[in-house]
Amino acid sequence: AQSVTQLGSHVSVSEGALVLLRCNYSSSVPPYLFWYVQYPNQGLQLLLKYTSAATLVKGINGFEAEFKKSETSFHLTKPSAHMSDAAEYFCAVTSYNQGGKLIFGQGTELSVKP
Amino acid sequence: GAGVSQSPSNKVTEKGKDVELRCDPISGHTALYWYRQSLGQGLEFLIYFQGNSAPDKSGLPSDRFSAERTGGSVSTLTIQRTQQEDSAVYLCASGSGSSSYNEQFFGPGTRLTVL
Numbered sequence: 001a002q003s004v005t006q007l008g009s010h011v012s013v014s015e016g017a018l019v020l021l022r023c024n025y026s027s028s029v030p031p032y033l034f035w036y037v038q039y040p041n042q043g044l045q046l047l048l049k050y051t052s053a054a055t056l057v058k059g060i061n062g063f064e065a066e067f068k069k070s071e072t073s074f075h076l077t078k079p080s081a082h083m084s085d086a087a088e089y090f091c092a093v094t095s096y097n098q099g100g101k102l103i104f105g106q107g108t109e110l111s112v113k114p
Numbered sequence: 115g116a117g118v119s120q121s122p123s124n125k126v127t128e129k130g131k132d133v134e135l136r137c138d139p140i141s142g143h144t145a146l147y148w149y150r151q152s153l154g155q156g157l158e159f160l161i162y163f164q165g166n167s168a169p170d171k172s173g174l175p176s177d178r179f180s181a182e183r184t185g186g187s188v189s190t191l192t193i194q195r196t197q198q199e200d201s202a203v204y205l206c207a208s209g210s211g212s213s214s215y216n217e218q219f220f221g222p223g224t225r226l227t228v229l
Contacts, residue, residue, distance in 0.1 A: 043220035051215040104157035
C-alpha cells in the first residue's frame with residue numbers, strides 16, 4: 001500500500017521568504033511523486049513530478065522538489081514567495097503497477113503575507 | 115486548447131435522489147480518472163478508465179456509485195440514492211498514454227450538496 005503525509009495543514013510565510021512544504025511518502029515499490037496546486041474554485045494543476053530520473057526536480061512558477069529515498073521525502077521549496085503562490089498544495093504518489101491512480105496527502109494551505 | 119470540462123459545476127439534490135455527473139476529457143486522452151474531494155477524507159481516488167480495458171473500480175465507496183465511459187471519451191459518474199456523506203467536490207482528470215507517471219489534467223470539479 002502507498003500513503004502520503006503532508007506535515008502542516010497550514011503554512012504562512014511573508015512575501016519574499018522561503019517556502020517549504022513537507023511531504024513524506026510510504027511505498028513498497030519505487031514511487032512516482034507529484035506536487036499539485038489548487039487555486040480557489042479551480043481544479044488541480046501539476047507543479048512538478050519525480051519519475052526516477054534526476055532527484056532534484058524543477059517545476060513551474062519557480063518551485064522545485066528533491067526526492068530523498070533515505071528519508072522517504074519529497075519536500076517542495078521555492079526561494080522567494082509571491083502573493084500569487086497562496087493556494088492549496090497536494091503531494092501525491094503512485095507507481096508503475098497502480099495504473100496512475102494517485103494517492104494524495106491531506107494538503108497544505110499556503111498563505112503569503114505582504 | 116480545451117481542457118477537461120465537467121458539468122454541472124454545482125448540484126444540489128435531496129437525500130435519496132439519483133445524480134449524474136459528466137466529464138469531457140481532453141480530446142485524444144485515453145486515461146480518465148474520477149476523484150472525490152471532501153473535508154473529512156481529502157482527495158480520494160474513485161475509478162480509472164484506460165482505453166478499452168475494464169475499469170479499475172477499486173476506489174468506489176459503495177455499490178451506489180457507478181461510472182461509464184462511452185466511446186472512449188465522455189464519462190458519467192452516477193450516484194444512486196444519494197446520502198449526505200456523498201456531499202463533496204467530484205473531480206475528473208484525463209491523461210495521455212498508459213504510463214503511471216503521465217500527467218493528469220484535472221477539470222474544475224462538480225460540487226455536490228446532498229440535503
